[in-house]
Amino acid sequence: MSKDTDVILPGATLGVLGGGQLGRMFVHAAQAMGYFTAVLDQDATSPAGLVSHHHIRTGYEDPQGLAELARLCAAVTTEFENVPAGALNQLATSLPVSPAGSAVAIAQDRAAEKAHFVKCGVPCAPYAVIATPEQLAAVNDALLPGILKTARMGYDGKGQVRVKTRAELAAAWEQLGRVACVLEKMLPLAHECSVIVARGRNGDIVNLPVQRNLHREGILAVTEVYAGNLPAAQAEQALAAAKSVADGLDYVGVLCVEFFVLQDGKLVVNEIAPRPHNSGHYSQNACDVSQFELQVRCMTGLPLTQPRQHSPSIMLNLLGDLWFRQGGDTPATPAWDKVLQLPGCHLHLYGKADAKRGRKMGHLNITAATPEVVRATALKAAEILGIAPF
The missing domain is CATH 3.30.1490.20 (ATP-grasp fold, A domain)
Structure with missing residues (x-):
């Protein structure tokens, strides 16, 4: 077993429990940095499994699958909060696992999660x-x-x-x-926001800028990140609370903390996601270090450098509904060519074979020199795709 102080350099194999789109983007980031990758997911067509060097097609608690993952890998992470904490704990007996099963277990139980917020002195509903x-x-x-x-x-x-x-x-x-x-x-909400932090084994912690989020029918639809998207005092409060939550968990890895902003300007924490998060996808094109590179750095013990956002950005979530704009049950590919005529549009599709209503199929990151231009471009892209304005 590697010591927690050991740095795992490129050339090693990194593993991820879960084969969804977050795993796929982690795999791409790890491979870009020179690592080999292994995915454990029983779905033969899982988005991450399709692009990984190794794909172990078993359930999360399968002893042989977990043994094979441990044999192949120098370290393991997860891309899905409902991976059994026990599987993470089992893997942790033989190699570094981040986040730890104990932290994931708290995120999996709203009652334990609320109790943790109270313990950290972070206000919740x-x-x-x-x-x-x-x-x-x-x-x-x-x-x-x-x-x-x-x-x-x-x-x-x-x-x-x-x-x-x-x-x-x-x-x-x-x-x-x-x-x-x-x-x-139920509290009188003005809007929602989130903070993504990355915390290393040594307790070092860095963060992405605070993200302003719009949800529709319980699913994240739009994330806006640029100067002035939130009052400075709110952003500072959210960042301090997120760091407190991560420190209280002795967390290692990428953690998203979601907040409600009330109509009186107060902030209350909603929930945590022990993994990269939809609201951090913009970092792939708007920051010099993405949330997925941060995930790689955390699990390998590489240094954490504070990400720098170089462009105002908006992320649009692309659900399967966009494939059914014409009505009926036959999907039609959206007009990506028209969207990509717009400057600063970056298309990320997840490699899912079938479009289904409500299914996350991809996202569109829009970047520009100013908040005004990025909003105008994002609204044009939304109009082309049939996404409601915001």
């Missing part, structure tokens, strides 16, 4: 844990109206029900299968 009928009965009326969220396995708005009354709350808990849930008080 008022909440209650509901895992028993007694806890349901004891909920304070002040938490209504609220959003009931399953404590585990929720992402992109899944496993969430809005409730206004105690009767709706009880019905929602039944609808969600009476599993452990967290009820969060």
Whole structure:
């Protein structure tokens, strides 16, 4: 087993649990830096598996698959927060794993996540844990109206029900299968933002600029990153809170911390993602170090340098719905040629064979010299693709 202080230089093989688009972009970054790569994902057509040197086609908890990953690799990371923490812990007995299973386990459980925020002194929405009928009965009326969220396995708005009354709350808990849930008080939101930090084994921490985000139907649609996208005091508060959350986890790797900005200007933390994040994709074209290069640097013990954003940027999420603009069930390729006529447009598609409504198929990074130009270009691209203006 490598010591935590050892630097893993290019030429070694780096592994990732999960074969989705985040794994694919990690693989591309690692390969650009001279590393070999291995992906563990049972899907033979997984986006990351298709571009990796090695593709181990097993489930995340398969003993033989994990043993093969450990044999091939000098270090391992993950691209998906619902990878079993136990698999990460097992791999960590023989090689460096980042983030650690303990940190991923907290991100997988909203109740544990909320408790961690409280412990770190980071403000979050008022909440209650509901895992028993007694806890349901004891909920304070002040938490209504609220959003009931399953404590585990929720992402992109899944496993969430809005409730206004105690009767709706009880019905929602039944609808969600009476599993452990967290009820969060609904707060008057102005907008949302996120911070991506990268923390090394030695505790060094760097960050991407604070990102302003727009969600539609629970899925990130637009990220805007440029000077003035948020008031400076809000951005500084978000960055300090994100670093506190990462330090409190003794985190190693790339971590996204998502925030709600309330109408009174206050900031509350929403959730964490123990991996690169959609809202950091712009860094591929607008920064001198992308979130995926930061992921490689963290897991290999390479130095972390503070990323520099050199261009104002907007990221548009490209969902499968764009392939069905004409109606019907037959997909049609969007007009990428018209989009790419616009200066500063950078297309990233994920290599998924089939377009499906609601499925993340790619993203478009737009860069320009000024915030005004990047917004104008992004709005033109959105119009061409059939994405609602913002």
